[in-house]
Amino acid sequence: MIEYSMLIAGEPVSARGDRRLPVVNPFDGDRFGTVPDGTREDVDDAVRAARSAFDSTWSSTPGVRRAELLHRLAAIIAARADELGTWETRDNGKLLAETRAQARFAARSYAFFAGYADKLYGRVIPLDTPETFDYTLRQPLGVVALITAWNSPMQLLANKLAPALAAGNTVVIKPSEHASVTTVLMAEMVAEAGFPPGVVNIVTGGAECGRALTEHPGLDGISFTGSLPTGQAIAHAAARTMVPVTLELGGKSANIIFDDADLDVALRGAIVGIFSAGGQTCIAGSRLLVHRPLYDHVVTELGARADRIRLGDPLLASTHMGPVANEPQWDRVTTMVQAGVESGARLVAGGGTRDAAFPESGLFVRPTVFADVDNASPLARQEIFGPVLSIIPFESEEEAVTLANDSDFGLAAGLWTRDLSRAHRVAEQIVAGTVWVNTYRVSAAQAPFGGVRMSGQGRERGAEALDGFLRTKNVLLNLSGSIADPFDDLVEVDG
Known part of the structure; x- marks a missing residue:
C-alpha cells in the first residue's frame, strides 16, 4: 500500500x-x-x-x-x-x-x-x-x-x-x-x-x-x-x-464513410476511432455515418471485428482492450448500453459486461455496436465515454454534413473518401475543432486541438x-x- x-x-x-x-x-x-x-x-x-x-x-x-x-x-x-x-x-x-x-x-x-x-x-x-x-x-x-x-x-x-x-x-x-x-x-x-x-x-x-x-x-x-x-x-x-x-x-464525433472510400482502410479507421482506449477518449468516433450503398456490409463487418477484440489484463501485450477506468464510469456505460437496447436500436455486437473470463471486480464492457440508430436518440447525442459505437446511414453528402453537425458538440470528426474535392469541401463544412481525412486519432505536439x-x-x-x-x-x-x-x-x- x-x-x-x-x-x-x-x-x-x-x-x-x-x-x-x-x-x-x-x-x-x-x-x-x-x-x-x-x-x-x-x-x-x-x-x-x-x-x-x-x-x-x-x-x-x-x-x-x-x-x-x-x-x-x-x-x-x-x-x-x-x-x-x-x-x-x-x-x-x-x-x-x-x-x-x-x-x-x-x-x-x-x-x-x-x-x-x-x-x-x-x-x-x-x-x-x-x-x-x-x-x-x-x-x-x-x-x-x-x-x-x-x-x-x-x-x-x-x-x-x-x-x-x-x-x-x-x-x-x-x-x-x-x-x-x-x-x-x-x-x-x-x-x-x-x-x-x-x-x-x-x-x-x-x-x-x-x-x-x-x-x-x-x-x-x-x-x-x-x-x-x-x-x-x-x-x-x-x-x-x-x-x-x-x-x-466532451465530444460526440461523427466518423463519415463515403461510398468512394477505400473500404478496408475506412473499416480499420472506424474500429480505431471508437475502440482505441476503450472508447474512453473525448475524440472517440462514436457516431459512424455510413453511405447507404455500403451500410449493410459495414454493419456486418464491424460487428464481426468488434467480437474479435480481446479483453483482458491491460499490462499484457496480448490484450486488445482493458477495463473501464472506474466504477462510476462503468455504471454510466452499462446504463447507456441497456437504454440503447430498450430504445429499439439494433444490437450488432457486445452489450455484455463481466463474465467468468475476468476477475469478478474487473470493470469490463464488451465492445458494443448498435446499428439503425436515430441521430436524435441518446445513443447518438450523449457522450457515453466507453466502447459503444452507433451506426447511422445517410443518402447523400449533404445529409452526411447535416447529420454530423446535428450535435451539441463540436470537438472532432473524420471522413473517408478518395475524392480530394469532397474531402476539402466536407472538412470545411463540418463544425468541429479537428477534422481527420482518411485517418483518425492522429495527434502531435505541434497541432492545435480543441x-x-x-x-x-x-x-x-x-x-x-x-x-x-x-x-x-x-x-x-x-x-x-x-x-x-x-x-x-x-x-x-x-x-
Whole structure:
C-alpha cells in the first residue's frame, strides 16, 4: 500500500486531517495505494505558494532558463516513460502500449514548448501618428489552475503544464481523484529538473478540493479537461472572478464513410476511432455515418471485428482492450448500453459486461455496436465515454454534413473518401475543432486541438496553446517631447 503525497511549495504534504482516497486498479480491484483528499485549506496553501513563487522568482526568470528546465523535464519523462506507463495502466486500466506511448508524447510536448519559452515576442504597431511608438508585450497570466481528467493523465497534463510554464506562469495542478498516480509522481520529476519550489504545486482530492480550487480568488486563469457538467460549473465559477478559462470538454464525433472510400482502410479507421482506449477518449468516433450503398456490409463487418477484440489484463501485450477506468464510469456505460437496447436500436455486437473470463471486480464492457440508430436518440447525442459505437446511414453528402453537425458538440470528426474535392469541401463544412481525412486519432505536439459548442473553448497543443496562458499588454510611447493641450485656448474670465 503506497501512500502518495501532494506537492506544495516544493514539499511533499498530506491533506489536513490526513484524509485519504483509495487508488484502485480497475482490472482486478486491487487497492494498491492512497492519495490525499485535499481540503480548502490545502488548496489555499498551494495557491499562496504559487503566488509567492511567481512574485519572487518565476515571473523574472528569463525565457532561456525556463526553456532549459523544460528540456530537462522532457528528458526525465522520456527516460521514465516505461515506468510511468506501467503506473498509469495500473491506475486507469488503459493498455500499457498506449500509456507508454502517451508518456513519450508528453515528453515531446515539454520539449516542443521549451522552444517557445524564449520566443514570446510582442509586436511593433505602426500608428497613424508617427510621433507615437506603439508596441505590445506578451506576459504570463500569473497563477493558473490545471485540472485534468482520468482517461489520459500524463498527456492531458502535458497539454497544459508545458505551455503554462513556457509562458512564465506558476501552477496548481489537480488530477482526477480516479487517476492521480502519474501526476503526483511529477513532484519528483520537476524537482529533479530544477524548477524552483512553488512553481509547480499538486493537490489531490475529490469534489471539495476541486471546488475550492476553481473558486479560489487567488487564481489568474483556469485550464480544465473533463466532463461538460463540470466544465459548465467551472465556467460559472470563473465568471465570478473574471479569470480566463480554457475548457476541453466532451465530444460526440461523427466518423463519415463515403461510398468512394477505400473500404478496408475506412473499416480499420472506424474500429480505431471508437475502440482505441476503450472508447474512453473525448475524440472517440462514436457516431459512424455510413453511405447507404455500403451500410449493410459495414454493419456486418464491424460487428464481426468488434467480437474479435480481446479483453483482458491491460499490462499484457496480448490484450486488445482493458477495463473501464472506474466504477462510476462503468455504471454510466452499462446504463447507456441497456437504454440503447430498450430504445429499439439494433444490437450488432457486445452489450455484455463481466463474465467468468475476468476477475469478478474487473470493470469490463464488451465492445458494443448498435446499428439503425436515430441521430436524435441518446445513443447518438450523449457522450457515453466507453466502447459503444452507433451506426447511422445517410443518402447523400449533404445529409452526411447535416447529420454530423446535428450535435451539441463540436470537438472532432473524420471522413473517408478518395475524392480530394469532397474531402476539402466536407472538412470545411463540418463544425468541429479537428477534422481527420482518411485517418483518425492522429495527434502531435505541434497541432492545435480543441472544440467548439459544448466541446469547449480555447486550444491546447500547437503554438495556439500559449494564447491561453498569456495576456497582451499595449505600450504607447510619445516620441515628440510635447503634448497638445486641449485647454490652451481658454480665456480667463474676470470674476
